[in-house]
Amino acid sequence: MHSLGISLEIIRYDIIEAIIKDFFAPVSSNLDLLRLNVGFIIHQNVGFSRDFPFEIPSIYLPPDLDLRKLSGIVRVTRATQGLLVQIRMRARVVAECVRCLNKFYQPLKIESTELYAFSLNSVTDSGLLVPENGKIDLAPIIREEMLVAIPISPLCKQDCKGLCPICGEDLNETACNHDEEQIDPRLGVLKSLLVDEQDTASD
Numbered sequence: 001m002h003s004l005g006i007s008l009e010i011i012r013y014d015i016i017e018a019i020i021k022d023f024f025a026p027v028s029s030n031l032d033l034l035r036l037n038v039g040f041i042i043h044q045n046v047g048f049s050r051d052f053p054f055e056i057p058s059i060y061l062p063p064d065l066d067l068r069k070l071s072g073i074v075r076v077t078r079a080t081q082g083l084l085v086q087i088r089m090r091a092r093v094v095a096e097c098v099r100c101l102n103k104f105y106q107p108l109k110i111e112s113t114e115l116y117a118f119s120l121n122s123v124t125d126s127g128l129l130v131p132e133n134g135k136i137d138l139a140p141i142i143r144e145e146m147l148v149a150i151p152i153s154p155l156c157k158q159d160c161k162g163l164c165p166i167c168g169e170d171l172n173e174t175a176c177n178h179d180e181e182q183i184d185p186r187l188g189v190l191k192s193l194l195v196d197e198q199d200t201a202s203d
């Protein structure tokens with residue numbers, strides 16, 4: 001396992017197989033994969049649309065985003081003022097759980113609609129224009145939307161038990177029982193108060 005050059009031992013076992021497959025997949029930084037040739041749509045009637053399906057095992061979006069299993073559909077529709085580009089995509093990024101500090105794949109989902117105007121007269125707030133070469137580069141939009149979709153506090157799973165504050169063990173994998181043995185002194189006071197109350201109640 002160590003020959004992989006990464007610390008697999010800290011990664012959840014149920015996703016190890018998927019990760020190994022992924023790590024050996026060639027990491028593509030071929031951004032041509034995200035360039036759509038839309039030249040032929042410009043000359044179609046208003047309302048014409050074409051779907052572009054995507055299935056990319058991994059792609060690096062400079063300067064900072066490494067996406068795995070990027071998939072989805074981009075629909076390009078000829079509108080009066082320009083081309084309407086509707087992006088629906090999913091991907092995964094390596095994230096670190098805020099509770100147990102293990103690395104895991106965070107699934108991400110984005111939906112975005114942009115108008116690429118034919119001319120500056122009809123350009124929207126986004127400032128997007130249909131490029132003269134007829135190729136729309138989706139990388140900047142996908143990168144931006146995916147970055148926004150990453151949770152501020154990623155969790156490997158909703159009920160992650162985190163690390164023991166006393167011994168540092170991953171409580172998802174071992175029960176060190178420190179939570180039962182050692183009670184925070186402040187909680188101890190609370191506990192004795194509760195016991196007193198119960199005693200009084202039963203009198």
Ligand SMILES: [Zn+2]
Nearest residue numbers: 097100156160
């Ligand atoms: Zn976790």
Ligand SMILES: [Zn+2]
Nearest residue numbers: 164167176178
């Ligand atoms: Zn412990």
